[in-house]
Amino acid sequence: MYAALLAAAVGFVVTRLSAPALISFLRSRGVVRPDAHKPGNPQVAHAGGIVIFLGVAAGFASWVALTGISDAVVRAAVALGAGAICFLVGLVDDLRVLGGLTKTLATVLSILPVVVAALLRPDLVKWGRPSLPFVGTLRITIIYWALLPLAVAGPANVVNMLDVLNGVTPGMMIAAYSTLALIAAVTGGHATLALSLIVVGVLLAYYPYNAYPARVFNGDSGSLFLGGLLGALAVVDHYEFVVFTLLLPHLLNGFMILVSFRGFKEHRKVPKRPTYVDDRGVLHPSRDADAPLTLTRLALLLGGSATEREVARLYFFLELSACALALLSALH
Amino acid sequence: MKLLRAWAGLTALIIAAWLLVLLFIFVLDLLLPVVLSNVLRALLGLVLLAGWIAGMAVLVEVVRRRVAQKPAPESCAG
Numbered sequence: 001m002y003a004a005l006l007a008a009a010v011g012f013v014v015t016r017l018s019a020p021a022l023i024s025f026l027r028s029r030g031v032v033r034p035d036a037h038k039p040g041n042p043q044v045a046h047a048g049g050i051v052i053f054l055g056v057a058a059g060f061a062s063w064v065a066l067t068g069i070s071d072a073v074v075r076a077a078v079a080l081g082a083g084a085i086c087f088l089v090g091l092v093d094d095l096r097v098l099g100g101l102t103k104t105l106a107t108v109l110s111i112l113p114v115v116v117a118a119l120l121r122p123d124l125v126k127w128g129r130p131s132l133p134f135v136g137t138l139r140i141t142i143i144y145w146a147l148l149p150l151a152v153a154g155p156a157n158v159v160n161m162l163d164v165l166n167g168v169t170p171g172m173m174i175a176a177y178s179t180l181a182l183i184a185a186v187t188g189g190h191a192t193l194a195l196s197l198i199v200v201g202v203l204l205a206y207y208p209y210n211a212y213p214a215r216v217f218n219g220d221s222g223s224l225f226l227g228g229l230l231g232a233l234a235v236v237d238h239y240e241f242v243v244f245t246l247l248l249p250h251l252l253n254g255f256m257i258l259v260s261f262r263g264f265k266e267h268r269k270v271p272k273r274p275t276y277v278d279d280r281g282v283l284h285p286s287r288d289a290d291a292p293l294t295l296t297r298l299a300l301l302l303g304g305s306a307t308e309r310e311v312a313r314l315y316f317f318l319e320l321s322a323c324a325l326a327l328l329s330a331l332h
Numbered sequence: 333m334k335l336l337r338a339w340a341g342l343t344a345l346i347i348a349a350w351l352l353v354l355l356f357i358f359v360l361d362l363l364l365p366v367v368l369s370n371v372l373r374a375l376l377g378l379v380l381l382a383g384w385i386a387g388m389a390v391l392v393e394v395v396r397r398r399v400a401q402k403p404a405p406e407s408c409a410g
Binding site: 132133134135138139140142143146244245248249251252255256259260285289292293295297298299300301302303304310313314317318321322325 | 334335337338339341342343345346347349350353354357358360361364370373374377378381388389392393395396397399
């Protein structure tokens with residue numbers, strides 16, 4: 001526990017120190033994107049996932065140095081390996097835009113480290129019997145195998161789909177990973193506890209750079225990594241239902257988008273926008289019957305037009321609701 | 333923006349989805365032990381899963397069509 005807290009502190013310091021230099025570097029290399037929700041669409045540095053990944057890698061390395069190699073370290077390394085594949089897919093997309101379906105299929109490959117680990121060390125990584133609330137474990141081996149390709153790719157992509165406003169993803173992920181760390185501390189998931197604490201440390205340092213008005217966007221490298229890592233931890237340490245519950249806002253948004261678009265579509269190629277921004281930077285829901293339904297559009301329809309900062313705050317509170325349900329699921 | 337109203341609406345949606353998943357799990361837990369064949373168990377599980385996803389898809393489509401006709405609440409932004 002103390003080693004994990006120290007590793008989280010290392011992740012925090014490395015992120016805090018490296019972020020300004022990395023953001024300047026990205027800007028100088030022209031890795032920028034227009035901020036669509038601000039008047040004048042200012043250019044903002046992109047691929048902030050590099051900052052997040054670097055911080056988590058530094059935190060993980062220090063945790064390994066402090067504890068030595070153990071079963072928990074191997075499990076955490078497997079989960080981090082899966083997250084790293086998501087990060088690389090996202091980085092390619094940040095630098096050269098990938099199609100929606102291509103990106104989704106590429107993230108499916110991120111399950112490979114988990115599959116290899118389960119085949120080589122079945123004593124460490126077991127699957128087929130997910131831990132479920134109120135009923136205990138359920139033997140659903142074939143269904144589990146059928147869903148396994150989506151175990152990491154699903155969380156990665158739904159987190160990416162909700163990464164649309166300044167500060168939303170780091171804010172929601174701080175809440176999600178903190179709750180997962182708490183549950184892991186109580187239930188003895190050492191790998192999940194360590195990696196969750198490290199991610200929280202990194203995101204606390206990173207958040208001010210992505211919060212409104214953002215100086216850096218997470219990019220797909222950031223959102224796919226954070227979601228993918230959450231999915232990998234769910235499989236490796238059997239927190240399937242807990243992680244599912246933590247990601248309910250993201251899953252609902254992803255589901256709405258998939259149903260509205262009837263398939264995967266890159267957000268840059270969406271013909272009708274679900275929301276639009278006026279000259280003052282206020283977000284309004286689209287009134288077009290053919291516009292896709294997203295969680296942001298639904299929120300604006302329920303609560304009225306709002307600023308980007310207000311919607312980001314709403315998402316944070318919504319994630320707290322999901323965290324409460326996750327605690328109820330884990331500690332019933 | 334009426335933050336509380338939007339939060340309450342979306343939280344209700346999340347709780348409904350969570351309860352639906354729990355219901356799906358309870359149905360699986362009740363039905364699967366009754367079926368002895370592994371292949372039939374898998375088929376039953378996949379059919380239930382597909383049915384659940386289809387039901388959710390219909391629900392989203394209904395909400396999408398209805399929200400477009402709903403009058404906008406008074407804006408507090410700006």
